Amino acid sequence: MKAVLRYIVALIFIASGFVKAVDLKGFSFKLEEYFSPIVFDLPFLEKYALVFSIIVVLLELILGFMLLMKIKLKETIYALIALCLFFGFLTFYSAYFDVVTDCGCFGDALKFTPWQSFWKDITLLVLLIILAVLYRKREEDEVVRFGKLPLLGVFVLVMFFVMYRGLFHEPMIDFRAYAIGTDLASEKDKINKNPSEYKTFYSLKNSKTNEVKKVDQDEYINKEYWKDTTWQIEKGKTTSEIVKKGYESEISKFKIEDTNGNNITDEILKEPKVIIIFTYKPKEADAELVKKTETKALSEKAKVIGVSTQPDFYKQVPNYMMDEIAIKTIARSNPFILILEKGKVAEKLGAKDYLD
Numbered sequence: 001m002k003a004v005l006r007y008i009v010a011l012i013f014i015a016s017g018f019v020k021a022v023d024l025k026g027f028s029f030k031l032e033e034y035f036s037p038i039v040f041d042l043p044f045l046e047k048y049a050l051v052f053s054i055i056v057v058l059l060e061l062i063l064g065f066m067l068l069m070k071i072k073l074k075e076t077i078y079a080l081i082a083l084c085l086f087f088g089f090l091t092f093y094s095a096y097f098d099v100v101t102d103c104g105c106f107g108d109a110l111k112f113t114p115w116q117s118f119w120k121d122i123t124l125l126v127l128l129i130i131l132a133v134l135y136r137k138r139e140e141d142e143v144v145r146f147g148k149l150p151l152l153g154v155f156v157l158v159m160f161f162v163m164y165r166g167l168f169h170e171p172m173i174d175f176r177a178y179a180i181g182t183d184l185a186s187e188k189d190k191i192n193k194n195p196s197e198y199k200t201f202y203s204l205k206n207s208k209t210n211e212v213k214k215v216d217q218d219e220y221i222n223k224e225y226w227k228d229t230t231w232q233i234e235k236g237k238t239t240s241e242i243v244k245k246g247y248e249s250e251i252s253k254f255k256i257e258d259t260n261g262n263n264i265t266d267e268i269l270k271e272p273k274v275i276i277i278f279t280y281k282p283k284e285a286d287a288e289l290v291k292k293t294e295t296k297a298l299s300e301k302a303k304v305i306g307v308s309t310q311p312d313f314y315k316q317v318p319n320y321m322m323d324e325i326a327i328k329t330i331a332r333s334n335p336f337i338l339i340l341e342k343g344k345v346a347e348k349l350g351a352k353d354y355l356d
Contacts, residue, residue, distance in 0.1 A: 002134040006067060009127050013064030013080065019110070020057045021163045023171040025332040028053040029325075030100070034090065039099045054163065058156075059083060065155050069148045077132045084125040091118040170332065170349055177250035178330050178338070178345055185269040185343025187251035197244035203237035206230050216243075253326040259311040259319060269343035273302040277317065277351075279335040280327040282310040290335050291315065293351045297337070 020027040031049040035042045045052075063083065066076040094100040095114030112120065165172050174180070177187075200217040207230050215225065225231045256265045256276075268274055275297045279285050294316040297304045306314030307322050330338060333350030340346060 002131065005127060005134075006070075006131055009080075009124065009131065010064050010068035012124065013060050014068065017057050017060030017064060018159075018162070019175065020053070021061065021159055021166065022173050023166050023175065023332070024050065024053050024057065024163055025167065026171075026176075026328075027057065029328045033100050034094075039093075039097075057163070058159075061159050062152070062156060065152060069151060071148050071152060073135055074132070077128055077135065081125065081128045081132065084121055084128060088118065088121040088125060091121050094118075166332075168350075169353055176329065178348065180345050180348060182251075183344045184251055184254060184340065187249050188254070188265070188269065188343075190247045191249055191252050194247040196242055196246040196248065198240050199243045201239050201241055203234040204231045205234050207232060250329055253323070253329060255322065255326065256305075256307055257321045259321065261321075264320065268305070269340065271303050271340065272342060273346075274340050275300060275302045275304045276338045276340065277304070277306045277314065277335055278322075278327050278331040278338060279306070279308040279313060280324050280331055281334050282308045282313045285334050289351055289355075292355055293335055293337065296355060302339070 028050040031052055032046045034040055035045040035049060037043060059079075060083070063076055063080050066072060067080065091114060095118050098114070100114065162172060178184075201214055202217070202220055202225075203212060203214055204220075204225060205212050212234070215223070220226060254265065255263060256268055257263055268276075277290075277293055277297060279290065290313075294304070294306070294314060298316060304317045305320050306317045307320045307327065308314070309321065309324050309327070311319055311321060313319060330336070330348075333352070335351040336348070337351060337354045338345065338348050
């Protein structure tokens with residue numbers, strides 16, 4: 001029984017590490033959110049997000065494999081308990097303060113709400129504590145342990161290759177909503193036909209009785225709370241909450257605007273072929289690389305546009321705008337190429353690969 005429990009916990013950590021290793025850039029973007037001013041307010045760490053993501057992923061993979069193979073078992077279990085405590089703190093903070101909507105625990109392969117992520121970490125923590133108790137008297141077999149080290153070495157080398165591929169090219173496995181073959185126009189249509197519905201909720205406090213009640217926007221109007229001066233809206237406690245869950249997709253964030261703020265997304269999705277050059281951090285992009293990318297794109301038989309967070313960034317193609325986080329859900333390099341054919345993703349690759 002304890003062996004089965006060990007296998008389950010080990011495979012969870014390996015799976016979690018693997019999906020993040022496939023797309024390290026994506027995980028580093030998630031860490032940047034944690035370091036941002038609205039979460040932990042550690043902006044000086046944002047430039048090290050990729051380094052931290054590599055360390056975390058390697059810890060998950062190596063410790064998970066060591067647990068699976070019973071290498072330095074007790075030390076491995078204690079290290080995983082420490083890792084779970086760290087993740088548990090992050091996910092609890094995200095959930096309680098509602099600052100990061102997805103912890104990225106399983107990358108884009110499996111989405112968890114903040115509270116789901118937290119309880120997942122607590123469950124793993126409990127299972128690891130049980131394993132620590134079950135294996136508390138285990139003495140390490142030096143001969144067996146040494147025989148398993150080559151397997152660990154091979155595993156680490158394979159994972160390094162997976163990480164390298166995701167960092168310098170496109171991920172080997174694309175778990176994102178913008179995978180090749182995805183019909184963005186069709187996804188947009190599904191979202192429009194079945195949208196999620198939200199309502200504004202107010203926290204009202206009675207100035208005479210100190211009673212506090214929560215009412216939605218319709219109740220606030222229909223019951224005429226707005227006329228009764230004894231009921232006051234408490235500042236900072238107004239929320240927008242989902243009341244009907246519609247069709248949900250990351251594609252909802254795909255919104256291209258011109259420099260005047262006009263939405264031209266539908267026009268782009270109707271084009272027979274369009275090459276979109278994305279740049280999520282214009283100030284950090286290689287100007288020469290951007291120039292060469294624009295030149296090559298213009299040589300092809302397609303409409304070419306440039307999308308960034310800056311209204312005058314591109315010099316040869318029309319400039320359009322998109323939110324930085326929305327661009328990062330699509331692009332893993334800076335700049336990045338997305339080719340659409342009648343709204344369907346035909347190709348996507350980093351600018352360097354596009355120029356090769």
